[in-house]
Amino acid sequence: MTSHQTTQTMKPATAAKKLGVYLEATPAEFQEGVVSRTELNALQADPPQWLQDLRRTGPHPRPVVAAKLGISIAGLARGGVTEALTTDQI
Template identity: 60%
Template sequence: MGTNQNAQILKPATAAKKLGIYLPATPESFQTEPITRAVFLDLQENPPAWLVELRRSGPHPRDVVARKLGVSTSGLARAEVTDALTTAQIQELLQTLPAWLVQERAVHAEVQAENARVNARNAERRARAAESE
């Protein structure tokens, strides 16, 4: 790899994903201009007012909405939540707890528990295999 990281260019969609923001809600200049690694790092370290506000109020991308609601992105799709949601809309859902959200949170918790069980089992197997070598 070269030592000049500043020469790397990110597409706006990639930069938005890495920043955890919803691309269509960003300023036009952000959506149309390729972003250098230096500019991206500056956005992370010294976010402009529009980025701070977008992170605070939204609209948020699906993965952020899912995380804030405690469900998977698949759960959002099953509930037919296709639009980006604002922080206020997310808070309203968390306060009213519609039936689909309660159900998807339970499903998500089960999946996470199963993943934790499988990971623990696999770690135990690796430890036993390492001991027998």
């Protein structure tokens, strides 16, 4: 019996969440494809320029905005924040 290893892949939305970036701000090729576990690890270890820019200036997803402000996601909702915010807006 041989061991057959399959490559673990994830949807772009899942990968963006793990990277802490707003999916709609990522490049089209990232949004349209699938991301393997190996590719995700490579992005985390050596982020390309677009990922560095998104992490630095945004727009940031709500969990990142909440963490930067030191409040909960529910607190954002109560405050009326429903969209991604840039670093300048925060």
